[in-house]
Amino acid sequence: EVQLVQSGAEVKEPGESLRISCKGSGYSFTSYWISWVRQMPGKGLEWMGRIDPSDSRTTYSPSFQGHVTFSADKSTTTAYLQWSSLKTSDTAMYFCASVNFDYWGQGTLVTVSS
């Protein structure tokens, strides 16, 4: 069974760093890109970018370039989304998706508030 399991909800203060995870199982992890998708409260879906787990090559949406970093660890079949300095506007649900968007993680709620 294909599964993408994301790490739990986070509450952070502005300026803090954060890394959330997405662990894939039940499929060939290195054969499919993993995309990250943001959904701000009450809003629509935004594609942030993708990573190729086979070689960690990344593509970022211009809207997110420079503010987030994608990484992947083939040995643990886990992808990561990282911020070095969070803003209150980063408060959102974050989803990972793979196998051509046929499978999605359950989402990680990130709340940034002082």
Next chain:
Amino acid sequence: EIVLTQSPGTLSLSPGEIATLSCRASQSVSSGYVAWYQQKPGQAPRLLIHDAASRATGIPDRFSGSGSGTDFTLTISRLEPEDFAVYYCQQYGPSPWTFGQGTKVEIK
């Protein structure tokens, strides 16, 4: 960047009726690389249609997609109670991939 505009914003229909959702792209989407998703409150999106007209695994045949170029349509032939949700289109042609703003299908 390709901008996707979905219409209408909200569709009020009764179970058993036909739902027709539109997605218009600001420029042609190569090879019909358009997908449709359903999202219910508190859940992750669910892939319904890929490549403009191909149903994803396990999707009922009341869901169908069509279109090419800049105009794409999702049709739900007979609305079931579980179909009331928000629907998004997405293009995965040129990067950055983009989503439409969504159409809410609500019970009339």
